[in-house]
Amino acid sequence: MLRVKKAVMDYRIPLLALSIFVIMSLTNEYFFKPVNLTGLFESISAYGIVAIGFTFVLLCGQLDISMGSVMALTACVFMMTLPTIGFIPAMLISLVLGCVCGVITGFFVATFRLPPFIVSMTMQLAYKGIALTITGSTPVSNMHPTLLAISEVMLGPIPITFFLFLLVALVAYYVLTQTQYGRNLYVIGGNINVADNLGLHVRGHLWSVFIVQGFCAALGGIVMMTRMFSASGNLALDGPLNIIPMVIVGGTAFSGGKGGAIQTLWGVVLMNIIYNAMSMFSLQANMQEMVKGLILLLIIVADKYMENRSYKV
Secondary structure, three states: OHHHHHHHHHOHHHHHHHHHHHHHHHHOOOOOOHHHHHHHHHHHHHHHHHHHHHHHHHHOOOOOOOHHHHHHHHHHHHHHHHHHHOHHHHHHHHHHHHHHHHHHHHHHHHHHOOOHHHHHHHHHHHHHHHHHHHHOOOOEEOOOHHHHHHHHOEEOOEEHHHHHHHHHHHHHHHHHHHOHHHHHHHHHHHOHHHHHHOOOOHHHHHHHHHHHHHHHHHHHHHHHHHHHOEEOOOOOOOHHHHHHHHHHHOOOOOOOOOOOHHHHHHHHHHHHHHHHHHHHOOOOHHHHHHHHHHHHHHHHHHHHHHHHHHHHO
16 A cells, blocks of 8 residues: 555656546547647646756756746747748757856856846746847748748657657756756755855856757757747747646755656646646636746645755655
8 A cells, every 4th residue: 555655656747647647538538639738748848848957957056037038039030031041050049049048147157156036037038038129029931841841840740849858858858867967956956055065166167057958948849830830029928837747747946955857747647637727718818827827836835845945754
């Protein structure tokens, strides 16, 4: 009985995701249709990749809410350069730009130990402002043949971008569990002062996680373009509100030092099923935003409760 209870607790997020998926399939005739499943997997891909990057940041006990603006900026640059230099060069420029955004944010957090919320909030406004400026506050649309080709590659109802998300999650899982670098992130997130005393290069590690986040945000922005074909400075405004709950509900502690890529993967799947279910039941957009906010609040409160409980034990 204890083994069953432990297994349920360890795999509660995958079990909950599977349960909601089955319930929705039985109660809503449109949920299991290929067109809805394709939309579900497409919605998982872009924000899911960014959520994997955010996992690195959160494991160190840091916070970055600028991911939506980084997605917007890099997507705009990608779409603006795509017609003239081609898909691969435009993608590489956008990925490098995402890393540069991470370098800038990480510099102020790692070097001066400034509060990451304040730094990332400031950079969020800056990146959004740059994106709006270079586009003239006008959406940049491009039905490039390569984007169209990628959008049409499917394995059944599953788009190829979903498998890219799985690949990113598996690479992140390997880095976090099989490398000394990954293990160091858990130490830093557990207690940054202990990490300093152990001689870990804390500044370098903190800097690196913001670069990883910037790279994943840029990649997520490019993936989003295979579905939307249009970028603007207001792209992914709801990014933080969607992505942060995905990571935390997966089991990565808000205070750092606990969690991982596979946990985030299941958190992404669960939250996207919930978001999709709300749409299936025709819940108004403003009500959906309220529900997302309540979910985030409940997750943070529960995470803090579990943290205090572990201290008492």
